[in-house]
Amino acid sequence: MKLSTVAFRNIRRNKRRSILSGSAIAIAVMSMVMLFALEEGMMDDFMRNVKSFVTGSIRIRNARYSQNERLNPLHLRIKNYRQVMDICSQNENVAAISPKISFYTAIYRGGNNYRGIGIGVDFARAEKFQHFSKSLKEGRIPKEGSREILIAEGLAGEMKVGVGDKITLLSKSMYMGMTGMTFKVSGIVRFNVASFNKNFIFIPLTTVQRFLKMGDSVTEMQLLVKDEGKLDETVDELKTALKETPGLEVKSWKNIGTWYFLKRYADVAYQFIGLIFFILASTVIMNTTMMVVFERRREIGTIGAMGMTGSEIVLLFFLEAFFISLIASAAGALVGVALVLPFVKTGFDFSSMLQGISWEISEVIYPELKPGTVIMVFFYAVAVSSFASLIPSWRSSRVEPAEALRSV
Amino acid sequence: MKKILILATLLAFLSGGILPLFSEALSGREILRRMQRNEIYGSMRSEGSWIIRDRFGTREKTFKVYSLGTEKTLIVFTNPEEEGQKILRVGNEIYLYFPDAEEVIRIEGSAMRDSVLGSDFSYEDMTGQKDLLDSYDAILEGEDTIEGKSCYKLRLKAKRPDVVYPMEELWVDKKNYALRRAYYYALSGRKIKELDIGEVRMIKGRAVPVHFVMRDLLKKNSQTEFIISKIEIDVPVDEKLFSLEELSW
Known part of the structure; x- marks a missing residue:
């Protein structure tokens, strides 16, 4: 048997x-x-x-900005970002590019101060990253060039502001001086991530450039790729393509921070x-x-x-x-x-x-x-x-x- | 002629004999009072600039300052990057005005200690301290020489908790009672700022510092040079300048 x-x-x-x-x-x-x-x-x-909110699949920055990031050194920027964007868009694996400016801000309203993280974005380009149209709970996306602001639901609740209300942002300009500007809340967004809902505000890129006196420049560019399997290869290709633009740091999200x-x-x-x-x-x-x-x-x-x-x-x-x-x-x-x-x-x-x-x-x-x-x-x-x-x-x-x- | 000779002899005796004896006996408080007499004006108009040097390079900021007594100060920035920005101090309140902001911002709490325009001066430093005689006990610690000038060395200890620096060390010129050097300490006893006076100009009988350097020791490799290019003391200054309504005009 x-x-x-x-x-x-x-x-x-x-x-x-x-x-x-x-x-x-x-x-x-x-x-x-x-x-x-x-x-x-x-x-x-x-x-x-x-990848959507913090780094992208690939992040391009001025290398010195990363070294001094704690001090939010806006002058260590990408000056010729449109040219860099053109070069990156020629890479076959690049699916989307979003130029942005991140800054810390104190929000002043009715004599009270609140902490926030401001992000200047080109809303049309950033849609593929942050999906504003899906997250929008109230109001509308700010118009490019306007002094309008999109505010996360948690922060809006904390400050008790709604669509149509005005708030004043204070921040450090590119020249290390203080700068202040009043914005109108055009919309409230609710993200699925609790920490993003607590302190994020989004403003049209050109308005932030004016607010922080940065001219036509950005602090970083985020890229999404079509094939994540070719991520490292794409990073190498972009480094080679951007050889003529020295001082830039091209990194895949795997090599950024501890994520x-x-x-x-x-x-x-x-x-x-x-x-x-x-x-x-x-x-x-x-x-x-x-x-x-x-x-x-x-x-x-x-x-x-x-x-x-x-x-x-x-x-x-x-x-x-x-x-x-x-x-x-x-x-x-x-x-x-x-x-x-x-x-x-x-x-x-x-x-x-x-x-x-x-x-x-x-x-x-x-x-x-x-x-x-x-x-x-x-x-x-x-x-x-x-x-x-x-x-x-x-x-x-x-x-x-x-x-x-x-x-x- | 005899009378003139007697008077001259008397003056020589007083200046060379008795006055030094009095100055030997000066208390820390009296030296501080004489130093403050140089620094407190009925009104003042000035123009100047900061040259800020730090790890990121050198930046220049220019401004105009108006003040009335010790309670009211207005600073208007004139350099292109911050043109039109204003800092107003009325008593204990500090307000900021930005041309692009629709409301005037009141600075309070720990924000008072924030750096102004990335310099080594805080809002509290910029808008002046309260009367030192009211706020500090002054102890004469001895004499010292700073840049070839014979100075009194004072140690100031705060009488009350709401002062900017709980302890200060000051070097006051023995000749004209101008401040020559200052060290500022935190409550922990750690030195946090250093001020060195370069040039002192005599204006209407007062020794006025017109060129000095502040170093915030909590910042790495940072210093701010303060240059007063034009200063007028006890001249008419419109009180309206110090109102919130006027600030946004």
Whole structure:
């Protein structure tokens, strides 16, 4: 009789034991599928937010600006940004370019001061990055060249301003002097990211150039690429193309700040949590297999006396564990997918948890079910669970038939 | 002729004999009072410039200053980058006017200590301190020589908490009671600013500093040179200049 047939028969014969082992594996797999779907959704959301609002896929700056960024040195700018934009747009992988000016500002209203982060953008170009038309809750996008302002909902609420109200911004000009200008609120935007809602204001680029006395220049340019896989290659191509414009710094978002490091750290952390789940499930398998070995000593002695070798006995127990983990992993993966699927569209609302956290994470996270991840979790579970049975199986192979037959 | 000789002898005796004895006995408070007499005017009009040097290079700002007593000061910037901007101080209140802003901004709290136009002067420095005699106890610590000038060295300790600097060290010229050097300290005892007076001009019997350098030691490699190119003391200054209504005109 084939060993696999014997193994199947043993699984059926010890239903309670098989269900106990199988359910431990299934719960681990289900949890892993859900956890990874949430983690992937969260990380994709994080990367999307960083690229849309902070860095772009590629960021171009005056290199000295980055070195002195803490001081907001607006004079370390890109003077010939239109020419730089023309050069960048010739690259086949560049999908969109948004020139911008970021600055810290104190907002003065009715004798009170509020902190804000001002961003001067060309609204038509920035639409592909910040999706203002989707985020607009009230009013309209400011007209280019006007003294109009788009304000994040949280900040507007804090200052108690609405569409049509006027606020005065104070900031440091390019000449390091103080500058002030009054703006009319043309619209209120609500972003999915709590920290962006708290302090962002958007103003037409040409108006900010006038406000900060920057002439026709910007502090940085953000680029989106068509193919993220060719990101590093595109960065190199742009560096070469911009060789004639010295002093510029071209960086992919992966090399800016700690965002990419955080993403990779989170990936590793989640995989580690997954490993812990499997180790816990594996201890259940090892326990039940060991129990089986002790329960079935007479049977082991009998099959040993009938001529089954030690390695065949190990294989028999391994196959039992393998079949249980195969069935349980498939069931766990299916249940996990079924539980996550409804949330792929509705998402998980973390808004109350994210209050006061300045991470670029959206308030509503949409889990992502990637077939590759589900398959990886499945095979990982089968492998870990099956191999976890090897230790007790090896012990069973060392039982002497005569000794085993004497035992109860 | 005899009377003139007696008078001359008396004057020589007083100036060479008794007055130095009095000056030896001057208290820190008296030296401070005489120094302040140089610095406090009934009214004043001046024009000047700042040359700000820091890690990013050199920038020049020009301005006109109007003041009435110790309570009212108006600074109007005239350099192209900040043309039309104004800083008004009336008593303890400081207001900013920007040509592109529809409202006048009142500066308060910690913002008073912010740098003006990226210089080494804060709003509080620029618009003048309150009467030093009212705010500080002055202790004469000894004598010192600054740039070849014999000076009194004073240590000022704040009497009340609402002063700009809790402690100051001043070097006052023994000859004309002009300030020659000042160190400003935080409550922790850390030196935060240094002021060095270069040129002092005698105007209407007062020794007026017209060229000095301020260094904010909390900034790296930064200093602001303050040059007064034109100054008139005790001349008519329209009080209307110091009203909020006038500020935006």
